[in-house]
Amino acid sequence: MQTETTLAQADVSELDLVKRCQAGETEAFDELVTRYRTRIFAMIYNMVHNEQDAWDLAQDSFVKAWKSIKRFRGRSSFYTWIYRIVMNVTIDWLRKKQVKGAGVEFDDAIQLREVNPASKTLPKADPLPYERMERTEVRGRIDNAIAQLSPEHRAVILMKETEGMQYHEIAEALGCSIGTVMSRLFYARKKLQNLLKDVYENI
């Protein structure tokens, strides 16, 4: 865990990187990308359940961030700021996809499970085959349950539970009030508890 001092140092250097980006230094932006690419890819992947789409959306988000970095005023952390871009890009994409045809995401989740079993959850030391199957199944159940949430509810629950973000940070990232965040969390949790009760009870 980072101490307050190291966190402050990290923030200072991050601000420095942002300033260099604003001066047009692509190397500084590359450094910021390296810091956040894994978390951002994971976040998007958990929302869209398709590796290729997550890759493309993460790329789009970073390109948008680069284009608008001059407008970043430092009122929030860079992390919250870029999450806002990521969420806008991903939620827009999910809405468009829902308009085109509902239920496609389920197919993607199934495809991932069938074609590339456990690739997302495989630790370095390979688990036993039955353990792998079990984890793949659990992952599939979670993906299917999350896919039943609206894009906004997905965003809120993932930011809270997997990223450990505070209510105000989520509100900033989504451009809504803290009350809305808490209300969405309430409904997202209720739905996931119903859908995944047998999964978390058996773990």
Next chain:
Amino acid sequence: MFMKTFEEKWTAWLDDQLTGKELEDFEASLPDKEAAEAEKRDATKLGTLLKQELGAQPFSNEEFFSHQLRERIARENAQDRSASGGARSTWWTVPRLVWTGAVSLAIFMICAVAVMREKAPGERSEYLTQILNMRVDPAISPNATVSVFETKGDRVTVIWTEGLQSLPSDYAAK
């Protein structure tokens, strides 16, 4: 933290964000505290499950991701530069157009003034006017005036009369 709805209070309670009087009031308002506690435990388990399963996502091909992004940004930057170059050339033609318009207008005005001056009406002939005024009878037409304009170059003479009640008997100016 000011919370209005039950959903907001419940969420804050699950996440251990309620303290002091808010916590006491909320717990007192619960009809079945044991069921609520059970649901809180469920929510905690759900959170743990999500964190465990979705939290650590290995990202393969990280370097390729960055490489692809670098190339894309370089392309976008090049496009922006060419777009702003195009914009600059467009801006360059706007003042040029303005200047061309202004110069054309000035040339037109100079030509128009020159032509108008050339076509200026003939000068009033004081001498002829005096003669004609003498021939108009002041008893019949007391306020009558007669003016003669002539352009010698064009051989044109205009006689302009005002207030004439009747023509003099010997009409022609001799």
